[in-house]
Amino acid sequence: MAAAKPENLSLVVHGPGDLRLENYPIPEPGPNGDRVAIEPGAPREADEFCKIGRYNLSPTIFFCATPPDDGNLCRFYKHNANFCYKLPDNVTFEEGALIEPLSVGIHACRRAGVTLGHKVFVCGAGPIGLVSLLVAKAMGASQVVVTDLSASRLSKAKEVGADFLLQISNESPQEIANKVEGLLGCKPEVTIECTGVETSIQAGIYATQSGGTLVLVGLGSEMTSVPLVHAATREVDIKGVFRYCNTWPMAISMLASKSVNVKPLVTHRFPLEKALEAFETSKKGLGLKVMIKCDPKDQNP
Numbered sequence: 001m002a003a004a005k006p007e008n009l010s011l012v013v014h015g016p017g018d019l020r021l022e023n024y025p026i027p028e029p030g031p032n033g034d035r036v037a038i039e040p041g042a043p044r045e046a047d048e049f050c051k052i053g054r055y056n057l058s059p060t061i062f063f064c065a066t067p068p069d070d071g072n073l074c075r076f077y078k079h080n081a082n083f084c085y086k087l088p089d090n091v092t093f094e095e096g097a098l099i100e101p102l103s104v105g106i107h108a109c110r111r112a113g114v115t116l117g118h119k120v121f122v123c124g125a126g127p128i129g130l131v132s133l134l135v136a137k138a139m140g141a142s143q144v145v146v147t148d149l150s151a152s153r154l155s156k157a158k159e160v161g162a163d164f165l166l167q168i169s170n171e172s173p174q175e176i177a178n179k180v181e182g183l184l185g186c187k188p189e190v191t192i193e194c195t196g197v198e199t200s201i202q203a204g205i206y207a208t209q210s211g212g213t214l215v216l217v218g219l220g221s222e223m224t225s226v227p228l229v230h231a232a233t234r235e236v237d238i239k240g241v242f243r244y245c246n247t248w249p250m251a252i253s254m255l256a257s258k259s260v261n262v263k264p265l266v267t268h269r270f271p272l273e274k275a276l277e278a279f280e281t282s283k284k285g286l287g288l289k290v291m292i293k294c295d296p297k298d299q300n301p
Contacts, residue, residue, distance in 0.1 A: 105131035196220030
């Protein structure tokens, strides 16, 4: 028995006063249909957070795949047009899909105030650490040091532009901070913490230059012991990051101008039919960014 074709319920005018609901075939986008990247967080109402441009903090925001909101790993998906951004011809769908993690790096670097000449310490060489590295360099950071437990992830960090690598084993937070200072020749003005691990947050506080900024991107335990007085007496600003806002236009511009190259971040690709296998690959830590291709006609990088 053949599988039922997907329906596209349509209101059709057959003549004056003759309106009928009919199932039409799902239309194929033509050569002038828009290619877009969607921002998965769309506010449901124009509340005070939206009015000040920080809609990511809206308590009623819709966000794909955050229960009870459904995600968008499907053939056909409808999204708020205000949060769909047209992709230039020279930006691929795969690059478009990577705008979401890239946006975390953009938002983190903006919150940190990364600018020309800054020295930056990135804790963690997972996907978010690597996009933070990419964005920090694009925003003018002169030197970036990246730490991680994994040699393979640090190797990827080197590939995408890290100036210094530091593999962590069992060093104390103070020892890590001292090593970071030794590599850079001074304490970094900005630290971007992408692990959420307590000892890593502690190392970030000890490492950051007096008057500098520590941005917390990684999410760990709700209660975390940190040397807060050490930060306070040196005026180290500690800032949180929740997803992103107002980043898609910048991300698209960066990709279109080749200011950043996100392609090395993708290590595995799966068609939608093998999505379960894709998630297993990711869960086992076998890949960095695992791409699921929902369009059967678009299976190439």
